[in-house]
Amino acid sequence: MNPRYPSIELLAERARQRMPGFAYDYLAGGCMAEVNLHKNTSDIRAVELRPAYLRDYRGASMKTTLFGREYSAPFGIAPVGLQGLMWPKSCEILARTARTHNLPFILSTVTTASLETISEITEGDFWFQLYHPAEDSLRDKLLVRAAEAGCKTLVLLADTPTFGYRPKEIRNGLSVPPKMSLRNIYQMCTRPEWSFSQLFAGIPQFATLKPYIPPGLSMKHLGLFMNKTFSGRLTATRIRAIRDQWKGNLVIKGIVNAEDAELALSLGADGFIVSNHGGRQLDQGQSTVKSTAELAKKFKGRTKIMMDGGIRSGSDIAVALASGAEFTFLGRAPMYGVCAMGSQGGDQVVEILQKQLQQVMEQLGCEVLADLPRHLA
Numbered sequence: 001m002n003p004r005y006p007s008i009e010l011l012a013e014r015a016r017q018r019m020p021g022f023a024y025d026y027l028a029g030g031c032m033a034e035v036n037l038h039k040n041t042s043d044i045r046a047v048e049l050r051p052a053y054l055r056d057y058r059g060a061s062m063k064t065t066l067f068g069r070e071y072s073a074p075f076g077i078a079p080v081g082l083q084g085l086m087w088p089k090s091c092e093i094l095a096r097t098a099r100t101h102n103l104p105f106i107l108s109t110v111t112t113a114s115l116e117t118i119s120e121i122t123e124g125d126f127w128f129q130l131y132h133p134a135e136d137s138l139r140d141k142l143l144v145r146a147a148e149a150g151c152k153t154l155v156l157l158a159d160t161p162t163f164g165y166r167p168k169e170i171r172n173g174l175s176v177p178p179k180m181s182l183r184n185i186y187q188m189c190t191r192p193e194w195s196f197s198q199l200f201a202g203i204p205q206f207a208t209l210k211p212y213i214p215p216g217l218s219m220k221h222l223g224l225f226m227n228k229t230f231s232g233r234l235t236a237t238r239i240r241a242i243r244d245q246w247k248g249n250l251v252i253k254g255i256v257n258a259e260d261a262e263l264a265l266s267l268g269a270d271g272f273i274v275s276n277h278g279g280r281q282l283d284q285g286q287s288t289v290k291s292t293a294e295l296a297k298k299f300k301g302r303t304k305i306m307m308d309g310g311i312r313s314g315s316d317i318a319v320a321l322a323s324g325a326e327f328t329f330l331g332r333a334p335m336y337g338v339c340a341m342g343s344q345g346g347d348q349v350v351e352i353l354q355k356q357l358q359q360v361m362e363q364l365g366c367e368v369l370a371d372l373p374r375h376l377a
Helices: 008-018 020-027 033-046 091-100 115-122 135-150 167-171 183-188 192-202 221-230 236-245 258-266 288-298 314-322 331-364 367-375
Strands: 064-066 069-073 075-077 105-107 127-130 153-157 247-255 271-274 304-308 327-330
Touching: 008 020, 008 091, 008 331, 020 331, 033 288, 033 304, 033 314, 064 105, 064 304, 075 091, 075 331, 091 115, 105 271, 115 135, 127 135, 127 221, 135 236, 135 247, 183 192, 221 258, 247 304, 258 288, 258 304, 271 288, 288 304, 314 327, 314 367
Parallel strands: 075 327, 105 127, 127 153, 153 247, 247 271, 271 304, 304 327
Antiparallel strands: 064 069
């Protein structure tokens, strides 16, 4: 681990120094006034844990079993769109990180590496998050490709029925359709390492979707095409149709209330991720740790409960697990690592989180992750 950046906060600051402002804003920003974005983390850190110092203690294990697969730690790499815009080849870097450290990696439909590329890097050991297309025919093609690539777990995105209102992205021209401004060009000129890296890597593209995008579209028309192609809600009818086709694990991402959780399970979901899209969709929504605590009371033991949103440390992971989650995912934190340190950044983030979580468990006197709820103060 590089001692210059021993926390996610220091990595985020270094990333900000290396990235053009519009790229950093896309990674770090939320919707509206960013209330939900900050609440995700602040609510986690309002939770207190109680140590037990005098009991016999044989050491802590972070190994976790999820859908019959044992992982080295209770966290994975969440799906992030347009990763290559923020740092060239960051999606591929993080897929290698996950493979090296035996952690799950979720590929987004709208990121900059293809299903086939990530399958090759991970040897087919990855999850795929599907933005449900407006056309069922495109959905079916993506499901076939995911299965052929070896993907065993499909994640359906539920929390983006509409595009979030994100003022920073609108100002920076990253809305739909996108726009390039003199302001953005100036920012790129002031970050030469990012610019030269992009030059060598090539223009970021929606790699998985490339076969379905008409060639020669301008930025404006590409944005309009994406808006039309991926508009609409994830409905019970759509989930049922996918469940009938998909033979692997099916996870719904964006569950925050008991009604949706019950419906998801009745439709054949194998688990859900409590998520509010990183505070990028509904500013007055509940934080994910609060939703997790409420859902765990009713659904723990009935299905797999996972959580993302606001997690920036091993302590945050411990709180999420103590609040009822069985597994966690992080999106921004691994990206901060890559944007700060390039190809070494993913490893840095994993090592930070593992060391921090190990220390918290040892301090609490907690030997296994399943016992963390007993340490809620």
